[in-house]
Amino acid sequence: MIKCTGLQGEFIKEALNIEVQKGSWAIYFKAQDEADEFFEMLLGFKKPLSGKLILMNKELNTISKEELFALRKRIGIVFPGGGLISNLRAWENMSLPALYHRVDSFEIIKEKGLKLLEELGFKKPPLTRISELTIFERVLIGLGRVFLLMPDIIIFHRIFEGLSGEEKGFIYSFIKSRKDFEGKAMLWILTQKEEEVFIPAVIFDTNEEVAK
Amino acid sequence: MRDPRAEVLLRQIYFTGLQALPLTALSGLLIGLIMLLEISSIAGIQSAGVVVKLLLWLNLREMGPFFTGLIILTRSGTAIATELSTMKLNRELFYLEAMGIKIGNYLVIPRLIGASLSSIILTVYFQLFGLFGALFLASLLSSIPFSEYGEAIIANFSFQQMAVTFSKSLLFGLAISGISIWQGLSVKKSPTEIPQRATKAVTGSLFTLFLLDVIINLL
Numbered sequence: 025m026i027k028c029t030g031l032q033g034e035f036i037k038e039a040l041n042i043e044v045q046k047g048s049w050a051i052y053f054k055a056q057d058e059a060d061e062f063f064e065m066l067l068g069f070k071k072p073l074s075g076k077l078i079l080m081n082k083e084l085n086t087i088s089k090e091e092l093f094a095l096r097k098r099i100g101i102v103f104p105g106g107g108l109i110s111n112l113r114a115w116e117n118m119s120l121p122a123l124y125h126r127v128d129s130f131e132i133i134k135e136k137g138l139k140l141l142e143e144l145g146f147k148k149p150p151l152t153r154i155s156e157l158t159i160f161e162r163v164l165i166g167l168g169r170v171f172l173l174m175p176d177i178i179i180f181h182r183i184f185e186g187l188s189g190e191e192k193g194f195i196y197s198f199i200k201s202r203k204d205f206e207g208k209a210m211l212w213i214l215t216q217k218e219e220e221v222f223i224p225a226v227i228f229d230t231n232e233e234v235a236k
Numbered sequence: 237m238r239d240p241r242a243e244v245l246l247r248q249i250y251f252t253g254l255q256a257l258p259l260t261a262l263s264g265l266l267i268g269l270i271m272l273l274e275i276s277s278i279a280g281i282q283s284a285g286v287v288v289k290l291l292l293w294l295n296l297r298e299m300g301p302f303f304t305g306l307i308i309l310t311r312s313g314t315a316i317a318t319e320l321s322t323m324k325l326n327r328e329l330f331y332l333e334a335m336g337i338k339i340g341n342y343l344v345i346p347r348l349i350g351a352s353l354s355s356i357i358l359t360v361y362f363q364l365f366g367l368f369g370a371l372f373l374a375s376l377l378s379s380i381p382f383s384e385y386g387e388a389i390i391a392n393f394s395f396q397q398m399a400v401t402f403s404k405s406l407l408f409g410l411a412i413s414g415i416s417i418w419q420g421l422s423v424k425k426s427p428t429e430i431p432q433r434a435t436k437a438v439t440g441s442l443f444t445l446f447l448l449d450v451i452i453n454l455l
Contacts, residue, residue, distance in 0.1 A: 067334050069330070069333075069334070093336050093338065094336075095336075096333075096334060096335065096336035097336035099336075101334055101335065103331055103334075107327075107328075107331040107334075108328075108331075109323070109328050109331065109332070110322070110323065110326060110328060111319060111323070116240075116243075120240055120335075120337070121335045121336070121337065123238065123239065123240050124239075124240045124241075124335075124336075124337050124342065125336065130238045173335075
């Protein structure tokens with residue numbers, strides 16, 4: 025699903041070689057700049073200084089903008105702090121990509137979304153303003169957004185930052201318990217070493233080149 | 237929310253068009269009264285034909301589209317510029333694009349269409365309140381019945397004037413929203429740029445309104 029060979033950038037100095045297939049995978053970076061750069065390269069926002077990045081059998085350097093947008097539709101991302109849109113309310117944020125990409129009918133998305141909010145333990149009204157949500161609640165909405173989209177690849181980009189141990193544990197167990205994520209490729213981008221305990225996955229340590 | 241683009245469009249129409257209705261109606265009424273007092277001091281209040289002809293001419297061709305443009309500019313132009321620049325600085329545009337949502341489709345086009353449609357609707361409101369408010373006052377001040385003014389309106393009304401008013405209001409709406417969107421999306425790194433961009437949106441749009449007004453009048 026994702027293959028990097030000899031990938032280097034402004035911040036990623038050591039050539040990065042990873043291959044992510046179906047299942048849960050994680051990549052650990054020592055610095056946030058490296059993690060962000062890798063994330064931006066993965067989505068085609070930034071070009072690598074050297075090396076190749078192949079996403080769903082397409083080499084990112086060679087595809088058009090239209091093809092890139094088509095690929096992004098198939099990727100679900102949970103951003104740090106949820107990555108929510110400030111002028112939309114919680115439910116509107118959660119359903120935005122699914123409705124925009126017409127993943128399902130409005131009725132089905134609504135039904136699935138409301139059920140998801142309940143399962144996520146989201147206690148506030150669905151139309152709560154973003155400013156009234158805690159970081160944890162924002163991440164939950166970001167997570168719900170990805171579940172509604174049902175993508176081929178799911179990227180969790182530094183999502184544990186600012187969360188307590190209990191909250192991190194809840195998020196990981198929730199994802200693990202979901203049957204609808206089975207058979208998908210999940211990539212966790214981490215910057216805090218201790219977060220590895222939550223991700224029993226194949227870990228690429230960019231500093232030690234160790235896989236566990 | 238069914239189609240998110242339709243939702244953005246409806247919100248724009250609600251904010252720019254509907255919420256501005258009372259202000260537009262009141263402004264139209266007051267400008268109409270001012271125009272009537274000025275016209276009657278030159279032409280005299282008893283000459284219904286002249287009063288109506290001048291009112292129609294000024295209201296439909298100039299005051300309606302221009303003052304509505306000013307209302308949209310001060311309310312929505314600044315709002316669009318600050319909203320988009322804040323979204324950009326908060327990396328929300330990045331989040332949208334990362335999710336495969338095109339900024340043009342989702343944020344730009346609905347705002348352009350919403351502001352332009354609202355401009356046309358508000359201009360009509362402004363003109364109706366301006367014209368009928370002024371004529372109602374005229375019939376109170378003079379001995380001429382309101383129906384006589386009504387007949388004068390029918391006699392002096394032309395579709396050419398309506399075409400001018402529609403094209404002006406459409407172009408003004410497009411210009412204000414386009415410039416404000418452009419300024420909002422041009423913010424780079426610092427929050428201090430937000431008020432600067434809002435100011436540039438206002439001054440740029442104002443200059444463009446004057447320029448477009450001159451060009452259309454010359455055509």
